[in-house]
Amino acid sequence: xxxxxxxxxxVARAFGSGSTRIPVLREVDLALAxxxxxxxxxxxGSGKSTLLHLLAxxxxxxxxxxxxxxxxxxxxxxxxxxxxxxxxxHLVPELDALGNVLLAARMLGAPDAATRxxxxxxxxxxGLAGRARHLPAQLSGGERQxxxxxxxLINRPRLLLADEPTGNLDEHTGEAVIDLLVxxxxxxxxxxxxxxxxxxxxxRCRGSRTLRDGVLR
Numbered sequence: 001x002x003x004x005x006x007x008x009x010x011v012a013r014a015f016g017s018g019s020t021r022i023p024v025l026r027e028v029d030l031a032l033a034x035x036x037x038x039x040x041x042x043x044x045g046s047g048k049s050t051l052l053h054l055l056a057x058x059x060x061x062x063x064x065x066x067x068x069x070x071x072x073x074x075x076x077x078x079x080x081x082x083x084x085x086x087x088x089x090h091l092v093p094e095l096d097a098l099g100n101v102l103l104a105a106r107m108l109g110a111p112d113a114a115t116r117x118x119x120x121x122x123x124x125x126x127g128l129a130g131r132a133r134h135l136p137a138q139l140s141g142g143e144r145q146x147x148x149x150x151x152x153l154i155n156r157p158r159l160l161l162a163d164e165p166t167g168n169l170d171e172h173t174g175e176a177v178i179d180l181l182v183x184x185x186x187x188x189x190x191x192x193x194x195x196x197x198x199x200x201x202x203x204r205c206r207g208s209r210t211l212r213d214g215v216l217r
Contacts, residue, residue, distance in 0.1 A: 005158050005191035006032040006055060010064035012214075013050055024050050026214035028064070034158065037182055037192040039202035042211035048195045051211065052163050055193060056082060068159065079107035082159040083152030083190075085181070087167035089144040091136040097123060097143075098132040101151045108155060115154070122150035126180060142173035149181060159191045166201065178204055 011028040014021040024047040053059040057073030091100045101119040105111045126146040166174030178201045185192040202208040
């Protein structure tokens with residue numbers, strides 16, 4: 001597989017202390033190339049969010065390895081290499097939609113005119129061209145999640161990790177958000193890992209695997 005964006009091998013993680021440690025992940029392997037999308041399904045408590053935190057470099061495995069491209073996860077390049085979309089929108093209530101998108105760009109420095117134009121363009125691509133100056137409280141749940149998607153893509157990440165991004169949305173709105181995520185990532189060559197409970201949403205991705213008993217099957 002060429003141009004690998006994300007790769008993991010033998011990843012294991014347990015929680016607890018001493019002899020009471022409970023294994024959550026065992027020998028997880030995966031590989032994802034540019035533009036590919038992978039859905040990860042599993043019951044609540046199966047370790048899906050734990051795995052996503054490891055892939056994002058927010059936690060470290062007890063065993064195994066993870067690579068972003070050719071190197072290990074590095075907090076210094078996280079803001080540029082990957083984008084994150086969560087179940088909860090995590091928008092700043094005092095900032096309008098445009099300001100929330102630009103917030104991620106500020107991690108790399110003060111946004112210039114080109115970055116502001118990109119933020120406005122992304123809001124247009126997610127169907128919010130006329131809502132850029134609206135505060136989160138003035139937006140629906142689906143619109144807030146679209147702002148979160150635009151924010152995740154503002155720095156042109158090579159990898160996007162989405163953790164139950166439709167969990168707070170109704171079925172119709174959730175389907176629209178998943179369609180948007182998959183299509184935007186395919187169009188930009190961004191690798192996508194989608195954690196979801198929905199078989200229908202998983203089917204929108206090129207690949208689908210299930211996390212069960214700590215093993216990604």
